[in-house]
Amino acid sequence: MYHSTICSFMFSANVFQPRMLVLRLSNTLKNQNVRIGHCTKVPRNVNLEKLQHGYLFPEIERHELMHLRMYPNANVIDLGIGDTTQPLPTVVTSSMVDFVRGLSTATGYRGYGPEQGEKALRKAIVVAFYKDLGIKPSEVFVSDGAQCDISRLQLLMGPNLKTAVQDPSFPAYIDSSVIIGQAGKFVDETGKYKNIEYMTCGPQSDFFPDLPSIPRTQLIFFNSPNNPTGHAATRKQLEQLVDFARVNGSIIVFDSAYSAYITDDSPKSIYEIPGAKEVAIEVSSFSKFAGFTGVRLGWTVVPEELLYSNGFPVVHDYNRIMCTCFNGASNIVQAGGLACLSPEGLKAVRSIVDYYMENARILVDALTSLGLTVYGGKNAPYVWVHFPGSKSWNVFAEILEKTHIITVPGSGFGPGGEEYIRISAFGLRDSIIEASQRLKYLLYHQEN
Amino acid sequence: MYHSTICSFMFSANVFQPRMLVLRLSNTLKNQNVRIGHCTKVPRNVNLEKLQHGYLFPEIERHELMHLRMYPNANVIDLGIGDTTQPLPTVVTSSMVDFVRGLSTATGYRGYGPEQGEKALRKAIVVAFYKDLGIKPSEVFVSDGAQCDISRLQLLMGPNLKTAVQDPSFPAYIDSSVIIGQAGKFVDETGKYKNIEYMTCGPQSDFFPDLPSIPRTQLIFFNSPNNPTGHAATRKQLEQLVDFARVNGSIIVFDSAYSAYITDDSPKSIYEIPGAKEVAIEVSSFSKFAGFTGVRLGWTVVPEELLYSNGFPVVHDYNRIMCTCFNGASNIVQAGGLACLSPEGLKAVRSIVDYYMENARILVDALTSLGLTVYGGKNAPYVWVHFPGSKSWNVFAEILEKTHIITVPGSGFGPGGEEYIRISAFGLRDSIIEASQRLKYLLYHQEN
Incomplete structure (x- = not known):
């Protein structure tokens, strides 16, 4: 970790004139141990300061x-x-090849698409993953991946919420919570952030939190099948989770990125649980389902029934985030995603x-x-x-x-x-x- | 705009039990004027509440x-x-076709790439746009577009800064500033957010702000050639801007998305101005330069010389944001970007x-x-x-x-x-x- 010397003293001493400085930089700036830098008067974001180590x-x-x-x-x-x-299967790459070739033609060229994703893909996602679950294409937002969506969901929710995560869990939940400013101070003794609720999910409780002991939080990140433990929550466990969220008035962010790997009858979507549409957002991805880790494609479902405490639909604000902070997933990649969802x-x-x-x-x-x-x-x-x-x-x-x-x-x-x-x-x-x-x-x- | 009734009264009355509610939704939720919803206890993000209208x-x-x-x-x-x-030129699509075809082969398949972008592309961006300007490939972060990068830069900077924007300007600067929480209250009479500094850029001042009258802010968004006015700032104007930022200890976010359209000798990059590397981040894009609006590719340059007031290099935190909140631009699209930068x-x-x-x-x-x-x-x-x-x-x-x-x-x-x-x-x-x-x-x- 890098610690500056001269410049930070200047800052503490409240000397605000920018100066040319010789700084000794950390070894992460390779091969250049001595460097000329310039201290702006812009303070480092306190939220980023709280991150304990690299991702x-x-x-x-x-x-x-x-x-x-x-x-x-x-x-x-x-x-x-x-x-x-x-x-990747050739049915998928052939479809992308056709789309790319089209981009060099007058009839096949496409500029900006809808920020929310192509209609056909949103519809195909509903048919493939949410059949009979009552999810509508207008509730599906296509993206460049689940990890990116998690940060956009944090932007949506803002800093003034308390979040619960499974412990252990995929690190992007906690890190994005720190970056947006929800996490509070890191406590060395516990290895935990003060304002994050860590829900222990070990083998002693079948990898499910002891909900009665968990205080109410506004957000609950829940990942099933879980990365890293590999545990897929049972139907009964997810029913308890949805009930817990309903009673507490919480919003669940359900990450189903690995649902394609479920081999038993564990639910593949939170919306298989009655009442979930009113308390849960679902984040998912083509990365592990279709080998799109480098190709980049994911989606998030925000049901219309999900409302803030003042009755305002969450989906309206998420749509605004997607239109302002995102500009649509690559149209080439969306063509590939659509091909993944064909029968072949x-x-x-x-x-x-x-x-x-x-x-x-x-x-x-x-x-x-x-x-x-x-x-x-x-x-x-x-x-x-x-x-x-x-x-x-x-x-x-x-x-x-x-x-x-x-x-x-x-x-x-x-x-x-x-x-x-x-x-x-x-x-x-x-x-x-x-x-x-x-x-x-x-x-x-x-x-x- | 949607205003709920029952649910918000419940909230004001501090009745916290979630209920099933019949809500009259706005006409944006088409064809369904009456709906059953559920109020969570999660308050709407006050920052999103401040946005005045859709993007x-x-x-x-x-x-x-x-x-x-x-x-x-x-x-x-x-x-x-x-x-x-x-x-798109066939030299660009052919290159993407080859890459996509490769994804169906054992030798050509690629999973996750570097979050910062492929080395070859970062290097090619430097050669094409920053030749002799001293920018290093490690300071270039490839992304899915400039608009997305603007939001990531706001995540980097956090809510506790004051921002200046050209007036008029590309709306993503102000809207992302509102979403992250920098903007303060919207004042109806002026049509401006209280904590944002609007730098008038009209024809009376050759579309450049009257800098001596502009209070110090930590961030300055500056777009040249400007969207919407079409004005490309002259070298002299940009020298004044860099000097202004240095004296004030501000960070300039310079948006050069339209630099390929410059026909006179106006600078195409802020780094053409001596001293800019110590005060400026540059955001740019393949969208308008290469017709990638739907294909999605952009980049941001964060020079190592740019330091926070405590001496910590901004580039380290931006790297952390890119690794945590982003997962790399699509590898297919990056192959296309690389082809755009070949001589042909x-x-x-x-x-x-x-x-x-x-x-x-x-x-x-x-x-x-x-x-x-x-x-x-x-x-x-x-x-x-x-x-x-x-x-x-x-x-x-x-x-x-x-x-x-x-x-x-x-x-x-x-x-x-x-x-x-x-x-x-x-x-x-x-x-x-x-x-x-x-x-x-x-x-x-x-x-x-």
Whole structure:
């Protein structure tokens, strides 16, 4: 972390004339340890000051790069960031190719599209994911991805709300809450932000919060299947959650980015629960469902029935945010998304999901055979492994050092992730098998 | 605008039990005047409450739709929203086609890319736009467009700053400032937000603010060539602006989205001005430069030399925002952007810019021939027409009613745009010629 010297003293001393300064910058500004800078009089955003470290996944990448510098010939297997590896079905790419080719013709060229997404795609999303659930295309907002939508939802909600998150959870919920100014002070002793409610979701409670003990908050982020634990909330659990939100007058932001990975009868959308439309926003994505991690496409559903305390429909304000702070997802990518939702497209992306789930099975089998306690991998492409008594960053470092496998330390997802490691099942089959063998070798020899 | 009744009374009466309510919704929720809703206890974001009306361009579209409903057979010419109409050069689409095809192959598939953009593209942007200006690829952040970046810059800066904008100006600066919470109360009498500094930029001062009369603000949004006036700030003007920012310790957010349209020697980047790197962020876009309005690609430059008052580099926090609130521009689109910046691509997009500028010349000639005072159209694809003594929304309505041409009322860009109309030069040549003739006919007959 960077700490300035001269300039901050100037600021404390209330000397406001801008000056040319020689500053010693952190090593993140590579190869330039001495630099001429200029202090503006603009104070750093206090919300950004509160962030404790870099965003989790770029941090993991940084560790990978450092490792490669140390072991340039290592065959590193990356099961860290949940990044898709399987080629897109040709039905999807053909459709994008046609659209792109059209852009070079007078009849096929398209300029600005609707900020909310193309009508045909909004309709196809309803048919594919919300059939018989009463969601209307006008309630679906197409975007460049769920992570971006989470920040836009925070812009929508503003700084004056209290938020609850599952612990552990996908770090964008807490980080975006900090950035918008909801989170309050970070407390070193607990590893938690003061104004965020951490709902422990561990195996002792079937990865579901003990709701009666959770204070009322205005927002509740809930992710199912959960990243990182891999747990898909049961129908009964989600009924309890919706009931809890209704009684408390809270809004649930339900993240269903991994719903395509559900193999049992757990609900794939919060709107399968009666009454959810009046308390829940749903965020979802083509990233993991269709391998669009780099192509970028997602959506958010804001039902008309969802109202602020003064009766104003949330959907109107979300529409305003999408028109002002966003300008529509790429029309090329939307054409690809539409192709994913055709019967042929759905079949093709389904087989890729199955491929990753077979990877998950291989990883779960390998780890279970060693006597480890393993969660996830059944309804999600993540395997959540318990190392009782160990610090997760230490486990992460040891696995990396001894097997050249990148994982993610559980505590990166919140204090509730301590003692755990998340292993991603995204990857080529050969790498997954190789990784399983390396882990078996390492852990077997540690035990014996 | 929607005002609820029952629910807000409940809220004022402090009755907190959520209830099922029958609510009369505004006509924006079409075809459903009576609806069952549920009031959560989540208050509406006070910042969103302060927005005065819908975002300008969707509002203009709404007028167009209403007009088409009234005149279903009218041959409406849309010179309102600045939307590109010319097909993309094949050198650009071929490159995207190759990339998309690759996504269906094992070797060509790509998942998540760097949140900051592909290295090759960041480098190509530097070569194409910042040659000899000392900008480094690591200071360039590729995005899905300038409008989206403006909101991310507001997230970066937070609510506790005072902002100055040109008046008139592109509405996203003010609206995003309202959404993040910088703007304060809207004052009906002035048509201005209390905490925003409106820097009048009219013809009396060569479309440049009278800087000695402008109070110090932390942020200054400055757009050159300006949307809507079409004025490109001269080198001398920009030197004054940079000097003003340095003395005041302000940060300039310089929007150069239309720089490709500059035909004289006005600077195309703020970094052409010595010392600008220490006080300015630059936002730019492929939208108007390369016809990417629907394809979506832009970038923002945050120089390492730009420091907060405590000496912390702004670029570190912007990187954190991009990693947390954004997930990279579509890799397909980035491939297209890279092709635009090849020698062949640059030549091809240049000829499209020339086409729109010829449109602008035709419009300027037609309007000038009627004795109207016309600005812009020389360094920007917008023509800014003065109708002294008239309300711009009335002029907009009359032109639409009598010629079926969509324009944009100047007051939509701020109180300084009153009495003006913005006419976009984006369009097919035939439409531009037809529009010129209709305007000539209408305005000639009004005069005589």
